[in-house]
Amino acid sequence: MNIIEDFNKKDDKKRAITMGSFDALHKAHRLLIESTVEISKQKNATPSAITFCYKPNLKKKNNGKYILPKEEKIRLFEQMGIADLYLVFFDKKIKSMSADQFVKDILVDNLGVTDLVLGDDARFGNDMLGVDELEKICKKHNVRFKVIGEVRINDKRVSSTLIREMLDKGIVGAELEQYLGRPYIISSEVVHGNNYGNKIGFPTANLEIGLEQIMPKNGVYYAECIIDGEKYVTAISIGNKPSVKNPHYGLEAHILDFDKNIYGKKITVIPKKYLRAEIKFDKIEDLVLQMNSDVETVRKLSNGTLN
Numbered sequence: 001m002n003i004i005e006d007f008n009k010k011d012d013k014k015r016a017i018t019m020g021s022f023d024a025l026h027k028a029h030r031l032l033i034e035s036t037v038e039i040s041k042q043k044n045a046t047p048s049a050i051t052f053c054y055k056p057n058l059k060k061k062n063n064g065k066y067i068l069p070k071e072e073k074i075r076l077f078e079q080m081g082i083a084d085l086y087l088v089f090f091d092k093k094i095k096s097m098s099a100d101q102f103v104k105d106i107l108v109d110n111l112g113v114t115d116l117v118l119g120d121d122a123r124f125g126n127d128m129l130g131v132d133e134l135e136k137i138c139k140k141h142n143v144r145f146k147v148i149g150e151v152r153i154n155d156k157r158v159s160s161t162l163i164r165e166m167l168d169k170g171i172v173g174a175e176l177e178q179y180l181g182r183p184y185i186i187s188s189e190v191v192h193g194n195n196y197g198n199k200i201g202f203p204t205a206n207l208e209i210g211l212e213q214i215m216p217k218n219g220v221y222y223a224e225c226i227i228d229g230e231k232y233v234t235a236i237s238i239g240n241k242p243s244v245k246n247p248h249y250g251l252e253a254h255i256l257d258f259d260k261n262i263y264g265k266k267i268t269v270i271p272k273k274y275l276r277a278e279i280k281f282d283k284i285e286d287l288v289l290q291m292n293s294d295v296e297t298v299r300k301l302s303n304g305t306l307n
């Protein structure tokens, strides 16, 4: 997949394109991308997408927080068959364009767009036009226009806001994934922690999480973890570990039946079920007892002796 960082490079490709912030790359987003890829196949066009770059301090929406880290978002676009991904800052010049100018000057003249696929709530241009007006503009410039209607599951509209609310409530695993249409994963490099885990008999791989990344609510979860392509049953804790010195935010993973040095490795964690809130223990022995009990719960959930 090509990652293109501005709209100025012209070529002679014909493109079917979709556009949006795609914060969660949830089920409705996936339908937009699937439709773009399908149209591209039929029309022999290049399947393309436009999405926003992150500028955490400038992007006020959702306090500058996002669900998908940039790297993960790129991976998902590629996996879904997008060939050209425009990862572009919406700078002053683009912001000041009307929808008509954007379609004509950027989409048609620069990018060679023949087909535009948008969600039913899409709006763009300094005039913030919605899909009815955008359809007319596309017609005028000979761009075929397709709107993907609302996606509802269990009577809820699938949206990035819904996904954010679910993560805030600690909803992960199958329940969350039906709205995402894909596994929910957290991928990061294993870094050094306080070196305390081994001392208390519970080595925990520490994953550093950017403060801009929206995470499931703090607490202990049953999870799986993928290391070098192998899957392991895992107990994770997300939060500030209030019982120990140097409390700081992160994700800690105790991998069951595992004993290897994995510092520096990129590992993937798949949270499956929220178990409990973080507790501030006064005595480390109590923390260890609780962690033992968590591991037993996780083991039972993984072998089906507990639901």
Ligand SMILES: Cc1cc2nc3c(=O)[nH]c(=O)nc-3n(C[C@H](O)[C@H](O)[C@H](O)COP(=O)(O)O)c2cc1C
Pocket: 192, 193, 194, 195, 196, 197, 198, 203, 204, 205, 206, 220, 235, 236, 237, 240, 241, 242, 243, 244, 252, 253, 254, 277, 278, 279, 280, 281, 287, 290, 291, 294, 295
């Ligand atoms: C399953 C599990 C449950 C945990 N529960 C708590 C908790 O309730 N309270 C807490 O302060 N820390 C909790 N932790 C975090 C531990 O305090 C932390 O893993 C330990 O201090 C080792 O940290 P280190 O890897 O930085 O050395 C938990 C960790 C795991 C893996």
Ligand SMILES: Nc1ncnc2c1ncn2[C@@H]1O[C@H](COP(=O)(O)OP(=O)(O)O)[C@@H](O)[C@H]1O
Pocket: 190, 191, 192, 193, 194, 195, 196, 197, 198, 199, 202, 203, 204, 205, 206, 253, 254, 255, 256, 257, 258, 259, 260, 261, 262, 263
């Ligand atoms: N079962 C296991 N689960 C997690 N990490 C393990 C396990 N066995 C060995 N390790 C290794 O031990 C490290 C964690 O040990 P720990 O004492 O908690 O140190 P730190 O505070 O640096 O995370 C992991 O980063 C990993 O390299």
